[in-house]
Amino acid sequence: MTTTFTHRFIPNSSPGVREEMLAEIGVGSVEEIYEEIPAELRFTGELNLPRDPLSEANVARVVKSILEKNRTTADYLCFVGAGCYDHYAPALLAEVMGRSEFLTAYAGIEVTDHGRFMAMFEYQSMMGDLLDMDVVGSAVYDGATASGDALQMASRVAGRRELVLTQNIDLDRLKVMLNYIGSWFDVTYVRDDPVTGTVDLDELREKVSENTAAVYIENPGYLGVVQTRPEEISRIAHEKGALLIVSVNPASLGVLAPPGQYGADIACGDGQPLGLPMACGGARLGILACRNEHKFVHSLPMLMVGILRTQVPGERAYTWHALFDRIFYGTREEARSISGTSSFLMALGAGVYMALLGPKGMRDLGVANMQKAAYAMGRLDSLAGVKAPVFSGPHFNEFLVDFSGTAKTVAEINRALLDRGILGGKDVSTELPRLGQVALYCVTENRTQSEIDRLVRSIDEVIR
Amino acid sequence: MTDLTDLEVEADRFTAYKEIDTGYRAVRWHEKTLYEQSRPGTVNDILPAVEPALAAEMAEVLDGLPLEARRAVPPALPELTEPEILRHYIRCSQMTFGYDSGSNVGVGTCTMKYSPRLDEQLAGLPKVTDLHPLQPEESLQGVLEIMYSMRNWLCELGGMDEVTFQPRGGGHGAYTNACVMRAYHHSRGEDFRDEIITCAVSHPCNPAAAAAAGYKVISLYPDPVTGEIGIDALQAAISPRTAGIMVTAPYDTGVFDSKIAEYARLVHEAGGLVSLDQANFNGVMTRLRAGDLGADMVHFNLHKTFSTPHGSYGPGAGAVAVKRQFVAFLPVPLVSFDGSGYHLDYNLAHSIGKVGTFFGMVPNVVKAYAYVLAMGSDGLRAASEWAVINNNYLIRKLLEVRGLDISFPNRRKLQEARFTLRKLYEDTGVSTTDFNYRLADFGVAAYFESHVPRIIDEPMTPEPTEGQSRDDLDRFIGAFHQISEEAYTVPDVVRTAPHRCIVRREIHDYESLTEVPFTWRVWNKQHRDAGGE
Numbered sequence: 002m003t004t005t006f007t008h009r010f011i012p013n014s015s016p017g018v019r020e021e022m023l024a025e026i027g028v029g030s031v032e033e034i035y036e037e038i039p040a041e042l043r044f045t046g047e048l049n050l051p052r053d054p055l056s057e058a059n060v061a062r063v064v065k066s067i068l069e070k071n072r073t074t075a076d077y078l079c080f081v082g083a084g085c086y087d088h089y090a091p092a093l094l095a096e097v098m099g100r101s102e103f104l105t106a107y108a109g110i111e112v113t114d115h116g117r118f119m120a121m122f123e124y125q126s127m128m129g130d131l132l133d134m135d136v137v138g139s140a141v142y143d144g145a146t147a148s149g150d151a152l153q154m155a156s157r158v159a160g161r162r163e164l165v166l167t168q169n170i171d172l173d174r175l176k177v178m179l180n181y182i183g184s185w186f187d188v189t190y191v192r193d194d195p196v197t198g199t200v201d202l203d204e205l206r207e208k209v210s211e212n213t214a215a216v217y218i219e220n221p222g223y224l225g226v227v228q229t230r231p232e233e234i235s236r237i238a239h240e241k242g243a244l245l246i247v248s249v250n251p252a253s254l255g256v257l258a259p260p261g262q263y264g265a266d267i268a269c270g271d272g273q274p275l276g277l278p279m280a281c282g283g284a285r286l287g288i289l290a291c292r293n294e295h296k297f298v299h300s301l302p303m304l305m306v307g308i309l310r311t312q313v314p315g316e317r318a319y320t321w322h323a324l325f326d327r328i329f330y331g332t333r334e335e336a337r338s339i340s341g342t343s344s345f346l347m348a349l350g351a352g353v354y355m356a357l358l359g360p361k362g363m364r365d366l367g368v369a370n371m372q373k374a375a376y377a378m379g380r381l382d383s384l385a386g387v388k389a390p391v392f393s394g395p396h397f398n399e400f401l402v403d404f405s406g407t408a409k410t411v412a413e414i415n416r417a418l419l420d421r422g423i424l425g426g427k428d429v430s431t432e433l434p435r436l437g438q439v440a441l442y443c444v445t446e447n448r449t450q451s452e453i454d455r456l457v458r459s460i461d462e463v464i465r
Numbered sequence: 466m467t468d469l470t471d472l473e474v475e476a477d478r479f480t481a482y483k484e485i486d487t488g489y490r491a492v493r494w495h496e497k498t499l500y501e502q503s504r505p506g507t508v509n510d511i512l513p514a515v516e517p518a519l520a521a522e523m524a525e526v527l528d529g530l531p532l533e534a535r536r537a538v539p540p541a542l543p544e545l546t547e548p549e550i551l552r553h554y555i556r557c558s559q560m561t562f563g564y565d566s567g568s569n570v571g572v573g574t575c576t577m578k579y580s581p582r583l584d585e586q587l588a589g590l591p592k593v594t595d596l597h598p599l600q601p602e603e604s605l606q607g608v609l610e611i612m613y614s615m616r617n618w619l620c621e622l623g624g625m626d627e628v629t630f631q632p633r634g635g636g637h638g639a640y641t642n643a644c645v646m647r648a649y650h651h652s653r654g655e656d657f658r659d660e661i662i663t664c665a666v667s668h669p670c671n672p673a674a675a676a677a678a679g680y681k682v683i684s685l686y687p688d689p690v691t692g693e694i695g696i697d698a699l700q701a702a703i704s705p706r707t708a709g710i711m712v713t714a715p716y717d718t719g720v721f722d723s724k725i726a727e728y729a730r731l732v733h734e735a736g737g738l739v740s741l742d743q744a745n746f747n748g749v750m751t752r753l754r755a756g757d758l759g760a761d762m763v764h765f766n767l768h769k770t771f772s773t774p775h776g777s778y779g780p781g782a783g784a785v786a787v788k789r790q791f792v793a794f795l796p797v798p799l800v801s802f803d804g805s806g807y808h809l810d811y812n813l814a815h816s817i818g819k820v821g822t823f824f825g826m827v828p829n830v831v832k833a834y835a836y837v838l839a840m841g842s843d844g845l846r847a848a849s850e851w852a853v854i855n856n857n858y859l860i861r862k863l864l865e866v867r868g869l870d871i872s873f874p875n876r877r878k879l880q881e882a883r884f885t886l887r888k889l890y891e892d893t894g895v896s897t898t899d900f901n902y903r904l905a906d907f908g909v910a911a912y913f914e915s916h917v918p919r920i921i922d923e924p925m926t927p928e929p930t931e932g933q934s935r936d937d938l939d940r941f942i943g944a945f946h947q948i949s950e951e952a953y954t955v956p957d958v959v960r961t962a963p964h965r966c967i968v969r970r971e972i973h974d975y976e977s978l979t980e981v982p983f984t985w986r987v988w989n990k991q992h993r994d995a996g997g998e
Contacts, residue, residue: 010839011932012933014847019854022855025861026854026857026861027861035752035879037720037878038721038723038749038752043753044752044757048751050842051838051841054844057583057839059838060839063838068587068590068607068608068831071607072604072605073596074596075595077604079597081600084822085597085598093547097551097558100558101563102559102562102563102566104585104774105565105774105775106777108572108910109911111970112969112970114562115561116494116559116561117561119496119557121777122498122983123498123500123985125984126498126988127499127540130540130984131542134984135986136983142633142634143821143822145822146821153677174819176796180820227530229534230531230533255540256536257535257536258536258537262537278594279596280588280593281597282822282823283780283828283829284828285822294979304778305978306983309971309981311969311970311971313968313969317968318969318971323981329636329673330917332917333672333918334672334675336673337673338677339639339677340634341637342634342766342768342775342779343633344776346774347776349554353554356499356543356545357511357550358509359544362511363540364539365512366512368526371523371527372523376523395529424597446512449513
């Protein structure tokens with residue numbers, strides 16, 4: 002490469018600077034420094050990469066032309082959720098998350114990044130209020146890893162080897178959890194009641210014993226059913242000295258019982274429903290919370306922003322430096338935790354969302370989702386051969402639709418719906434063969450009544 | 466540490482300026498939390514209205530919920546109007562030192578480089594944000610094409626054969642590699658391999674990932690002269706139980722271990738695998754390919770080397786790249802191309818399953834892709850050269866600062882370096898932490914001291930990257946000269962720093978984390994119990 006190479010992202014590549022700096026260093030060329038790497042290890046071939054830099058305008062043109070090939074939820078009416086949800090995104094989120102200071106900050110200490118840590122403390126606080134839990138960590142990667150972290154935490158807190166998991170967990174999430182569980186636990190599953198879709202309490206009583214470290218449930222469950230007896234589940238776990246871990250959908254907690262209300266020891270979940278973009282499943286926020294008890298807090302495998310006092314009486318330091326020994330920055334392998342750079346920006350966004358909505362907005366959100374989903378279930382159920390929902394228990398915004406009574410498979414129906422500009426529910430017929438031709442639908446506050454009516458009309462056409 | 470009296474505080478702020486003036490003063494809003502500004506009953510009309518007819522028909526939807534399944538008490542969230550909330554966050558942002566706020570020379574191991582704003586705009590387009598991951602493949606061809614191209618480029622840069630973008634950070638990437646090792650040995654009936662070797666100056670996510678995957682960790686220490694682990698130490702650590710080695714290259718000290726290919730050979734001979742952490746890739750792009758060194762797997766940090774923003778601490782993206790024989794163990798799905806279209810491939814014989822939700826941090830892959838386009842291989846090579854030149858310029862100049870020495874002085878450093886302030890501390894009692902707090906008074910990002918274990922006393926680890934100008938470097942160096950002089954003449958100015966920042970130093974005087982409020986409700990409870998602040 003010539004020494005006259007300049008680039009808009011490299012301030013010192015302006016003409017003349019290089020020679021002066023190399024002279025200051027005392028080398029004739031940068032190659033002398035690279036001699037630190039043995040010659041035989043240095044790559045000298047040609048890389049199959051675009052060689053020349055592109056101007057900003059050209060990068061924009063190239064990337065936009067490729068992205069044009071995507072179809073979005075503006076092209077398709079979205080009735081699929083299953084871990085990624087089409088909620089309304091308030092304008093303030095993009096504004097705050099796009100602020101250069103938040104967007105580009107990284108390490109930082111309390112005296113320089115007071116505002117960012119204060120905003121993170123507020124996220125934790127608002128999430129604590131929503132969950133009804135006293136201690137909330139900053140952020141882990143996503144909802145699936147949050148479940149995994151919660152289980153690893155339980156392995157430390159409980160000192161027991163057995164784990165009881167709810168039967169119906171999104172298979173993708175379960176795969177993540179099993180990786181995290183590794184060989185720490187022996188896992189048993191507790192089935193759902195085939196009629197109501199809620200955790201089978203009798204079987205739970207049989208499976209939980211003095212060896213059980215924790216009971217893990219999801220509320221609402223993967224198939225959309227809300228647990229009607231959360232206090233009983235909590236009692237069954239706690240009577241045997243087991244922990245209760247609950248994974249939640251935070252968008253439901255304005256109306257549904259928060260995990261703290263029924264005594265959960267650890268709560269987890271994914272924060273994407275709080276106004277964060279779907280982004281092809283990319284932009285996530287793993288939520289992790291626990292009791293304010295020593296053994297729990299000292300096992301939280303993540304950074305947390307707390308308040309310490311400073312040298313000035315009455316002044317607060319918002320800081321993430323409290324006891325690093327829970328995480329690898331403090332104790333390397335002893336921490337047995339893998340969460341480093343996580344998802345702070347998403348947590349800031351979720352914080353803005355909770356602040357904007359407030360207690361009333363969170364309730365309105367929950368009610369709107371339940372009402373619209375209930376409306377959709379009722380209309381769909383009226384179609385010949387269609388059953389919605391499959392389970393009799395209450396639902397939040399997701400529910401199973403059974404098309405077994407029609408002549409069509411879910412795959413065929415979804416294909417035909419796509420031609421009509423509709424993303425149908427997730428096809429779970431292979432995942433749950435015992436339930437027949439079932440699809441997991443989602444209706445959020447973002448769907449209008451007429452859009453739901455359009456879905457119902459379209460399905461009616463498709464199944465005839 | 467003792468509290469400052471009110472008088473000392475006043476003295477600091479109003480009379481002693483001349484002594485401690487740095488030409489910088491942080492924005493300091495007396496900003497209360499949202500909770501303290503809350504006015505009950507305030508609401509914002511944000512959400513789509515529920516149609517009256519639908520609402521009427523479904524008015525009793527909550528009645529189906531038993532009491533114990535319903536929320537009993539509304540969440541105690543703050544209640545403020547939209548402009549008040551925005552103002553609060555703007556003020557918080559003004560009290561935050563982002564990369565764009567000024568000089569970020571000192572933040573070693575973090576690769577603080579410019580995040581192009583075009584890339585933010587592109588990843589913020591509805592064509593990215595409004596995609597559902599369960600859409601049919603044919604409707605996601607744009608993002609899949611970008612992921613596939615980025616996969617090809619990372620394979621080229623790493624000398625690897627396949628890439629997964631599922632890990633959402635560097636630690637997550639290292640963990641994925643540890644899981645792949647575990648699955649690989651399991652598939653060969655070699656579960657007895659339960660040890661992973663690392664180096665104490667490799668990023669701590671490596672031993673942590675190994676431990677989280679169930680491995681025992683053996684940490685080797687760098688030779689005090691060469692900064693390398695050395696063949697003998699490695700050979701002593703290798704045994705039939707060796708599952709692999711997980712190290713950073715170059716190390717966090719900026720030293721490149723010249724024996725790395727030999728280590729890979731020895732580990733392979735013993736049946737183990739080699740995982741290289743490429744968090745420090747920024748100084749060697751296009752010049753060093755992990756695959757050529759004998760690595761079986763690597764992880765790249767897109768939020769470091771490939772310019773995606775650090776986001777206050779994520780979301781990042783840790784792309785894992787592996788050699789052909791480990792592809793079958795990767796998490797699903799992979800992105801494939803059949804000559805006409807892009808596909809999500811779930812068919813991997815020994816897949817470890819999943820390490821995260823869906824396909825990973827897709828928006829960051831779009832940003833990294835745009836970055837590579839903007840750079841080209843010539844630009845990536847130049848960026849690495851500049852990261853190395855800037856760092857070596859910084860080293861040369863910082864070594865003129867009284868009290869400062871560099872670790873492994875006989876080794877040239879690549880993109881970063883670990884210094885020691887031991888002499889300054891012995892001479893003046895000013896520690897590296899004191900020094901760092903004082904540095905913050907200059908409108909310069911605080912530096913990174915060191916990961917643990919701190920094998921270098923009073924450490925300081927800068928990494929200027931290619932993104933800083935010589936002026937930025939000189940400002941940083943100038944501050945070091947001034948602080949050193951203060952340490953030798955008026956050490957109290959340094960020991961009581963910062964003086965020009967938003968708040969004073971935090972005091973760690975708790976025994977259990979339960980005493981530290983991590984939520985406002987706990988803060989409230991503690992202060993109610995204590996009878997007010």
